[in-house]
Amino acid sequence: MAGETSPATEVDERLANAEERNFRVLVTAGYFSPGWRAGGPVRSISDVLDTASAGVSTILLTRDRDLGAPAAYPGLSGTWARRGRTDVFYLGVRHPAHWRMLWRSLRSARFDLLYVNSVWSVFSVLPIVAARLGLLRAERILVAPRGEFGAAALGLHRLRKRVFLAGWRWMLRGPRVLWHATGPQEVADIRRVLPRARIGVVAIAAGPEPHPAPAELPVTDHTRLVFISRISPMKNLDLVLAALAHVRAPVRLDIYGPVEDPRYWQRCRELWAALPDPSVVSYRGELPPGQVGATFARYDASVLPTRGENFGNAVAESLAAYCPVICSDRTPWTPVLRDGGGQVLTELTSAALGALLNRVASAPPTQRRAARLSAGEAYRRWRLGRPRASVLDLAWQAVDEPPHRVPPQGRTS
Known part of the structure; x- marks a missing residue:
């Protein structure tokens, strides 16, 4: 401030x-x-x-x-x-x-x-x-x-x-x-x-300070996914929406972020409307910085198949809140994700991302809980290990x- x-x-x-x-x-x-x-x-x-x-x-x-x-x-x-x-x-x-x-x-x-x-x-x-x-x-x-x-x-x-x-x-x-x-x-x-x-x-x-270990999330019959970022072509939200058409396991996606490119957002909305069940996606509007960490902590995983990041603050915020990240391999976070922080997407296609989302969404609640704890610990190791x-x-x-x-x-x- x-x-x-x-x-x-x-x-x-x-x-x-x-x-x-x-x-x-x-x-x-x-x-x-x-x-x-x-x-x-x-x-x-x-x-x-x-x-x-x-x-x-x-x-x-x-x-x-x-x-x-x-x-x-x-x-x-x-x-x-x-x-x-x-x-x-x-x-x-x-x-x-x-x-x-x-x-x-x-x-x-x-x-x-x-x-x-x-x-x-x-x-x-x-x-x-x-x-x-x-x-x-x-x-x-x-x-x-x-x-x-x-x-x-x-x-x-x-x-x-x-x-x-x-x-x-x-x-x-x-x-x-x-x-x-x-x-x-x-x-x-x-x-x-x-x-x-x-x-x-x-x-x-x-990167932000790590959050305390989270409480268990309420048990649901679906996996809670979240996208928190600017809505622009670099962040690749359209790929997430296209990938959901390939997911058969029960899943819900909440989207937060300012609309930076209205024409791109219109394309995203068209993909959203074309889903077999559009009700699994919700746009929650913009999110002030002070609410980002607490919001990540309410989800089983975050999704960011970005086209490229020189750092990736959204990835750091998610991991710090014990929220595993499903992310492309075009950020510096790939080693941390492979160390337990989440999943790495190596092919930016809707089929590849859909398969990854389906695997995450098919995990039982105990496995999703273990993935959250693993993500937070991977972030802590990264932060302690760097000068x-x-x-x-x-x-x-x-x-x-x-x-x-x-x-x-x-x-x-």
Whole structure:
């Protein structure tokens, strides 16, 4: 959540005082708290800010409204707010007065790092151009593509992205530009697009705290499945609905999430209506972040046959709540799912997913209970086995070290 609003003069003073601090970072993101409809990146960026050491001073620039929202956050538009140790400016992109206020605060500031959280967003393009032209004083640039260079993501609106990259690629090159990848797959994705890219940071989000072991669910004559995610082609809800036509065991599916793509949602609704028994599916609307974990805990399994994730916050939330995940093999979670966290779908077809769902739905209640406990324990093992990594502290090291000594994930000193 955003904290108390701050007068611009207080922010200016902190920016001036930050000149004496160790590492000064300007972070930009299209969407941020108190918004949540943009999904995982909002949580991941919060984690980046929360894990930074005391030697890192952060400013964040974001929109004044949530994804798809017509109205701005009450009391935040065109203001600075203090969140933890970060000053956040909520910009109304169509308000010239907001741009003037932001410029007055940033024009004399100097940053060691500009950290942008997208390749395509205007909240990345404009700051990178400003830094390249010297209008924004940032020594280095760190780009987190947030899965946007994955093959499936690039395949959506392919022509538009190819045209954009043809003119934009040169801005993303050079020794000043570093890249933040979440793992080996995203490193490969970045270098497939930009072969000479310098990977400055390889670090993945920490994931939520594990929930306590759950109580037994009420016994039913059907398996309870849930889909919690943005409703967009990347999340592949249409495949789930098509797969249900192949399931013979009794099952019910609840869908939660904001409709990001209305045309895609219409296709999903058509598949839903064509099911032998459409009543087994329900759309429950949007789900605020504070209710996600408790909602996962009420189901036997979650389903996310995603086309690709650089992290997969929905998978982490589900496992943390002891809800096994039926997921594609296009996320970093495949080893955890094979360690007891759920089921891995290796073929993105309705028949393959239907067979997997049928197997899960055919399990007796005792086996479903055991699968829930196994999922939670697999998540706990994953979380205990990985070091706590601060993205901005790792970037600090990468900036200070020669290119061939980029620190690996988890190294913090």
